[in-house]
Amino acid sequence: MTTTPHPLVTRARQLADDLLAPHAETVDQSEVPTGHIAAIKRSGLLGIGAPEAYGGSAAPASVARETAEILSGACCSTWFVQTQHHTPVATLVKGAPPARERLLGPMARGELLSGVAYAHLRAYPRTPVRVVRERGGWRFDGTVPWYTGWGLNDVMLLAGVTDTGEALFAFTEAREQPGLRASPPMRLAALTAARTVSLELDGLWLPEEAVALRAPYERWAAEDRPKTVTASPAVFGVTEAALGLLDDDTAGPLRTRLAEVRHRAYTLADEAAPHEHLDERLALRLRSYEVMRAATTAALVSGGGRSMALNSKAQRLAREAMFLLLQGQTAESRRAHLSALARIPD
Ligand SMILES: Cc1cc2nc3c(=O)[nH]c(=O)nc-3n(C[C@H](O)[C@H](O)[C@H](O)COP(=O)(O)OP(=O)(O)OC[C@H]3O[C@@H](n4cnc5c(N)ncnc54)[C@H](O)[C@@H]3O)c2cc1C
Incomplete structure (x- = not known):
């Protein structure tokens, strides 16, 4: 059907x-x-x-x-x-x-594109971005290590932690302004094209109406955790693209593994409550990385020396895969990933 x-x-x-x-x-x-x-x-x-x-x-x-x-x-x-x-x-x-x-x-409606600067919240109790009440609004100080889409998006959702231990998210225009300075776009091993900068906040003031969300840090973190243990559809997307560069004999078994991991990850996402089965979700996230690594490596090997050319699709996918291994990484997912890598048999 x-x-x-x-x-x-x-x-x-x-x-x-x-x-x-x-x-x-x-x-x-x-x-x-x-x-x-x-x-x-x-x-x-x-x-x-x-x-x-x-x-x-x-x-x-x-x-x-x-x-x-x-x-x-x-x-x-x-x-x-x-x-x-x-x-x-x-x-x-x-x-x-x-x-x-x-x-x-x-x-x-797609009239405004937003970026977001919030992964640094996961470093708590370190607070790279601090927020305090000032003049009926909020003052932001600190450093946002990663902000993607600078010069491409219109607004940004900026997060920090208040002196009373709340996670606070507020919108502002995605441009330099008093109290907000951007680094030059970073040159990276992958996704340089996405224009990622770091932001220096030095007394950026935003009004109360700019605030979208304010919640005790622990409540926000509990809702955030499932996101960082769940397999990303982008990992499956890049894996599929790499499989498209392989002959059927090589792609076939990898395609079967991809389908199995994707099915299990998406079934859990649809059928379990967000806070349930977090260990199993993380295990599937790690398995999705394994399939992606195998597929993108196979695409490189299959292309031979030509894979090293900067206009080769195989090397681009392999570099994008490298980035996806780190996207949304937390202390918990890093520990689990490293221990899975250390267990891989000869
Ligand atoms: C190219 C690029 C673009 C990005 N764009 C954005 C964006 O637009 N918006 C956004 O919000 N985020 C963005 N990120 C952040 C991305 O999601 C983070 O890379 C990811 O969350 C890992 O963060 P990290 O590299 O800063 O920390 P990691 O070094 O991976 O650490 C993960 C966590 O563990 C803690 N930790 C660090 N070192 C140790 C240690 N030695 N022992 C124990 N714990 C430790 C850290 O506090 C952190 O919370 C981007 C990242 C990259 C690479």
Whole structure:
């Protein structure tokens, strides 16, 4: 039986085939073009999880995962810039009404693209970004180590920890302003194209209406944890793309492993409550890395010396895979990953 794909899956596929994949090697060596961002904004994909009442599609998680696989497999840098947007959208949906009413509509309709600066919260009790009350609003000080999409996105959701131990998320424009300075875009082993910077915050002041979410750190961390132990659809997307470079004899067994890990990870995501089976989710995340490493390594080997050319798809996918191993890494997932790597038999 065949089912008609969700319209956003069809649109993601068209974008991938017509625009992202044909230019992926050039983009990898430069930066995500504004034309790619404009196409993403027009596509409806930025509102994939947003409520219909605000102009979004409220699509099921399975559709969001499938589009993420398609985009990441076509051009990981473009996928990474646009994927930042979905955390701010989800934060607005359950967050404070003033920020929601001002921003959720334009973000759901793709008029505004948001980045997010929050992974540093996971370093708690270290607080790279501190927030204190000042003049009826909030003052931010410290360093955001990673912020992707600088110069490409319109707004950013910035997180810090208050002196009373709350996680606080507030929106501001994604540009230099008093109290906010960006480094030059980083040159990285992969995804340089996604324009990642670090941000120096030195008395950045944001009004109360900018705040989207304020919650005791422990409550926020408990909700965040499932995200960092769950397998990423982008890992499956990059794996699929690498399998496309292999002959059937090599790809076949890897495809079977991919299907099995993906099925188990997505079944858990759909059928268990978010805080359940965290160990099993993490084990599947690590297995997804193993399949990705095998597939991207096989693609390199299969291409021979030509794989080393900077315009070879195999080396790009291998470097993107290297990045995905670290994306969203926490102390817990690093420990588990290192111990899994140390156990691999000869
Ligand atoms: C190219 C790129 C772009 C990114 N873009 C964004 C973005 O736009 N927005 C965003 O929010 N994040 C972004 N990130 C952050 C990304 O998700 C983090 O890489 C990931 O969360 C791991 O963080 P880390 O490298 O800072 O910490 P890691 O060094 O991987 O450490 C993980 C955690 O363990 C703790 N830790 C560090 N060292 C030790 C140690 N020796 N022993 C025990 N614990 C330790 C840290 O406090 C940290 O919380 C980006 C990262 C990269 C590489």
